[in-house]
Amino acid sequence: MSVPVLLVDDEPLIRTGLRAVIDAEPDLEVVGEAGDGAEVLPLVRQLRPRVVLMDVRMPTVDGIRATTTVLDGVAEPPAVIVITTFEHDDHVYDALRAGATGFLLKRSRPEEIVQAVRIAAQGESLLFPAAIRRLAVRRAAPRRAAPDLTERESEVLRLMAKGRTNAEIGGELFIGVQTVKTHVGNVLAKLGARDRTQAVVFAYESGFVDASR
Structure with missing residues (x-):
């Protein structure tokens, strides 16, 4: 179909x-x-x-x-x-x-x-991380409180912000793709984000990821 x-x-x-x-x-x-x-x-x-x-x-x-x-x-x-x-x-x-x-x-x-x-x-x-980062800098988006992420969830979010796929994240963190999917799901739930794009936007707005770099 x-x-x-x-x-x-x-x-x-x-x-x-x-x-x-x-x-x-x-x-x-x-x-x-x-x-x-x-x-x-x-x-x-x-x-x-x-x-x-x-x-x-x-x-x-x-x-x-x-x-x-x-x-x-x-x-x-x-x-x-x-x-x-x-x-x-x-x-x-x-x-x-x-x-x-x-x-x-x-x-x-x-x-x-x-x-x-x-x-x-x-x-x-x-995901276009570089473009999102540039837009975040241009807009000087207001800071938002970062959620209570675990250390592993934080690592996953930072890699998401770099545009990494689940497979690439798993490779860098030495964990399975299914485990990555679980962490991504937890990140989205804690952020109240619909998808990875919204999660990355939040990461820049909250200051969790430095948009100026």
């Missing part, structure tokens, strides 16, 4: 381009389009996409508000990937804080777009 994808962008030309790229893949399918964030929640409820490609800047309801509405408005929300023109767009950081899985630049190559959709559909986060 193909992965259903919803496109949300106020520029018809962008939606047309994204549709052409996604529909060219046998395992992906665009099931709907929206030109503003206000249209997203009803379409998500109706079409049940697994992934939403969401423009971060729209005239009526932007991608940040739309992301929050979708993630809070359905029992099993889709993964949201925000798309933006500029990597250093402050709106991207707000969208990641709101629960977006990751972001794509509108100039991304077709293969990068397709890969991102597939990764998000599998429940994985699109």
Whole structure:
């Protein structure tokens, strides 16, 4: 079965381009389009996409508000990937804080777009640690109290912030992948984070990981 994808962008030309790229893949399918964030929640409820490609800047309801509405408005929300023109767009950081899985630049190559959709559909986060760190520094995000993590959970979070996969974390800490998954789950629960991306954002905002380095 193909992965259903919803496109949300106020520029018809962008939606047309994204549709052409996604529909060219046998395992992906665009099931709907929206030109503003206000249209997203009803379409998500109706079409049940697994992934939403969401423009971060729209005239009526932007991608940040739309992301929050979708993630809070359905029992099993889709993964949201925000798309933006500029990597250093402050709106991207707000969208990641709101629960977006990751972001794509509108100039991304077709293969990068397709890969991102597939990764998000599998429940994985699109981590770009360097970009998140730069955004955190630019925003000078307010410090937040760090949670009571164990020493091992702290090590895992620091490696997550570096963009390490579960397998890579296991290799560096000499523990099994399943054990890593358990620690990651505990970290997310203690942070109240939806996914790894939110956990990494929290790590920088709390000062747990120094964003200036």
